Every structure is written in structure tokens, then in C-alpha cells.
Amino acid sequence: MVGRALVRALEKRDVDILTVDRASVDLRDQASVMHWMERMRPDAIFLAAAKVGGILANAAYPVDFLYDNLMIEANVISASHRAGVEKLLFLGSTCIYPRDAEQPIREEALLTGPLEKTNEWYAIAKIAGIKLCQAYRAQYGSHFISAMPTNLYGPFDNFDLTTSHVLPALMRKIHEAKEQGGRVTIWGSGTPRREFLHVDDLAEALVFLMENYNEADIVNVGTGRDLSITELAETIADILDYRNGFDFDRTKPDGTLRKCADISKIQALGWKARIELDQGLRDTYRWFLENTANRRETIA
16 A cells, blocks of 8 residues: 555656565565665665554464564665665554553654553564664664654555454445445444544655655654544544444454654654545545455455
8 A cells, every 4th residue: 555655656756666566576585685676776765565454463463463574674674775775764653652652642752661562563573673774874874764654544455354454444344334234343442542644645755754854763654633433433434324323342452542643843844744534535435446345355
């Protein structure tokens, strides 16, 4: 999802875009990554590749979330240094912050308290990537930077209920309940609050940072506005014209009670999000209908 959005954003610029798919290069394999890097010699790299997923996936695949992400970031960052890449932007996540961080979460909150247990494997890997970028800056003067986006959504999102994040999962559940009848079950109490950023806004922010930022400190990327999971479900229900209501499975974990990013740093640099949540959800649902809703084998 993020990689495709970055390509859309970069196509508007006067650059040559280099991409590589999983079939060609396994980013967990050091030799394969180094060979590609030495052959292609990119000037700049957006490191968006990662093993991602929601609470269920994090709980089911802790090794994958820790090992795969550690290998991906270590191989790409080290190969970038060896190949003389001029600048690299590492994409982290606001899940790196402590569970009980003061809200909205400032960048300085990193490593000031315990992590949220439902995503700690992913968070630990991302923190290691941030620190590796900072280590290369400290030891070699590398122009490696890190951005921390909030919850993302948009075209090419993952709508598989076993591995997806909350927004696409709710959208699929509500769509199917409307089509087939019945009610939608939401994990937890519905009270946790989350911030959502359209992936095209993120892509523009990443290009902006690549062009305008070169410091060791991490930068949050978001809208600065959050809403409860129940409010998100109700917003999606209004867009889909679903009226059957919701049930809450309180045996399932809520995760962090609130996660809203302080975005004053990136705003001071001159960037802000443009896509409002309502419009972004409508665009995402349109994409879902056109590309996923009637292809059950791809999301079963």
C-alpha cells in the first residue's frame, strides 16, 4: 500500500523510480539485497517494506513480526551505506511509543516506558531500525532519517480479516453484513482512540521529508486528530448505509487506549495532511468495491 502510494507521488516529480518485487529480491536475504543495491546504485531510498498486521496477526506470528522486520531493515540500511546511497528514509510507526505515553505523543517519548503488549514485536523491530539509522549517522555521517506514521488506510490496503488492521477489517465486516444481513462484531470495547492518515497524504509527507529534512531525530506524520473505534465504525456504516448496529467482544484486547501523534514538528517544517477522513474512507471503499469485494479468494 505505501510503496504504491510512493510511486504515485514520485511520478509527479522529475525522477527515475526504481522498484523491486518480492519475487526478484528477498529483502530478508543479505546477499540478494547487496547484489541489487550494487547493480542499481540508487541515489535515495524510501524503506517502506515491512511485515505488518493488526492485533491478531501480531499475536499469531511474533517471530515473523520481529525477525522479518529486523532482517529487512538491517539488510537494506547496511547495503545502502555500502553502495553509497546519498539519502535513506526509514518508515517506522507510532506503535514504537510507550503504551502510556502522554497524548498527543511527542517524538521525545520514544523509549521512556513499556510498550503495548499487543504490538511489541513489531515495535521492537521498528525501534531497532530507527537506532540503526541513527548509528550510521553517528559513525559514518550517513544521511539516514526516520518518519513515524500513524495508522494508515487507502487503496491497496489489506482486507484479510486474519492479518488486516482495524479500519480495513471494519470496512469489510460492515460491507459483508450489509450484503448478507446480520450484525458486525467489534473487538474490545470500542473506546480506544486512533488517528488515521490516508496513504497518499503519507506519501507526499515522505517525499517532503526526503527533500526538506536531514536530522537524526524521528518525525511523526499524521493528522493530529483521533476518534474512537466505535466512532470509526459508525462513520464507515454511514458511508456504506449499514443500519444493523454493532456488538462488542470484550473478551478481545483493546490495545493501547489512545494513540494520537503530536505533529507539530512536521507542521513547523511546512507540511500538513490534506485528505479528510470522510473523503478518504469513501475513496477507499470505492477501491474495495472495484478490486476486492467480489474476489473472495483473495481475502478469504
